[in-house]
Amino acid sequence: xxxxxxxxxxxxxxxxxxxxxxxxxxxxxxxxxxxxxxxxxxxxxxxxxxxxxxxxxxxxxxxxxxxxxxxxxxxxxxxxxxxxxxxxxxxxxxxxxxxxxxxxxxxxxxxxxxxxxxxxxxxxxxxxxxxxxxxxxxxxxxxxxxxxxxxxxxxxxxxxxxxxxxxxxxxxxxxxxxxxxxxxxxxxxxxxxxxxxxxxxxxxxxxxxxxxxxxxxxxxxxxxx
Ligand code: HEM
Numbered sequence: 528x529x530x531x532x533x534x535x536x537x538x539x540x541x542x543x544x545x546x547x548x549x550x551x552x553x554x555x556x557x558x559x560x561x562x563x564x565x566x567x568x569x570x571x572x573x574x575x576x577x578x579x580x581x582x583x584x585x586x587x588x589x590x591x592x593x594x595x596x597x598x599x600x601x602x603x604x605x606x607x608x609x610x611x612x613x614x615x616x617x618x619x620x621x622x623x624x625x626x627x628x629x630x631x632x633x634x635x636x637x638x639x640x641x642x643x644x645x646x647x648x649x650x651x652x653x654x655x656x657x658x659x660x661x662x663x664x665x666x667x668x669x670x671x672x673x674x675x676x677x678x679x680x681x682x683x684x685x686x687x688x689x690x691x692x693x694x695x696x697x698x699x700x701x702x703x704x705x706x707x708x709x710x711x712x713x714x715x716x717x718x719x720x721x722x723x724x725x726x727x728x729x730x731x732x733x734x735x736x737x738x739x740x741x742x743x744x745x746x747x748x749x750x751x752x
Contacts, residue, residue: 531720537621538714539590541733545582546711549575549638553689557682565650565658569748572660576642577737577744579635584736591725592622599632600625612698618705619718621725630692637685644678646747647671661751 552575559568586595608625623631649664649671650657663671699705710716 532617532717533720534715535621535718535722535724536714536727537592537710537716537718537725539593539727539730539733540714541585541589541728541730541737542582542593543711543714545578545585549578552578553685560682569645569658569660572642572645573744573748575638576747577740579638579642580740580743581733581737582635583639584740585728585733588732588736589728591727593728595628595632598623598628600628602629605629613702615703617719618703618716619722620705621716621718621722627695630688630695634685634688634692637681637688640681641678641685644674644681647674648678649675661748663751665751 552571555571556568556575559565559571582593585593588594591597604625605628606626646660646662647666647670649659649668659671663674666674696707699707
């Protein structure tokens, strides 16, 4: 591999906007739950749902670096990657690395479990008059109580996963001197010049997918009463 490098666009604007809006939304979800602002908590929950559904669809038909088929490698490849975490070497990753791919899947899975359980959660299970997800009153109080418990448990798991995620990003900066944050902000990364740039997805398709995901989340929010 030659030592020449060039700036390559690795993350499209959709992924970057998804990421940083998600960070704000997760913080807002926490704050609204703590402050008892449940109407806002539920509204923002549907926004998270729309974003995650969009991201899952973009993972099938979006930019190369967004695609699950591109970045999901075997667990063995992920372990192999982690073995070299302390080795200082130039950053040649065009998108998520083999270990990061599993982290992304875990974060998206937890976010999906979070919003799915929220659809059935009830602030006051057993009394049916607290703030509640659209389908909470259509199931038994006991099941809604269990799903409310799951909703809280998954949030704790999500916080753990986020902490691990941020520690991993810091570890790359400290141990390998790889700055992963700047590319997630600007989209650009300095890579060896002989690496082919990833193909970016169709922005019209992205806008259509996002609009469809938002419409689906809005429709769900109107169900149940
Ligand atoms: C609520 C907190 C957070 C959540 C839920 C979250 C979630 C995610 C997800 C789902 C991805 C995958 C992006 C994609 O492919 O669509 C990702 C990537 C990334 N996140 Fe976060 N994130 C959070 C906070 C942060 C923070 C605070 C930082 C900065 C330190 C950060 C830095 C990054 C970076 C650099 C990547 C790309 C990693 C790579 O190069 O493979 N994240 N994050």
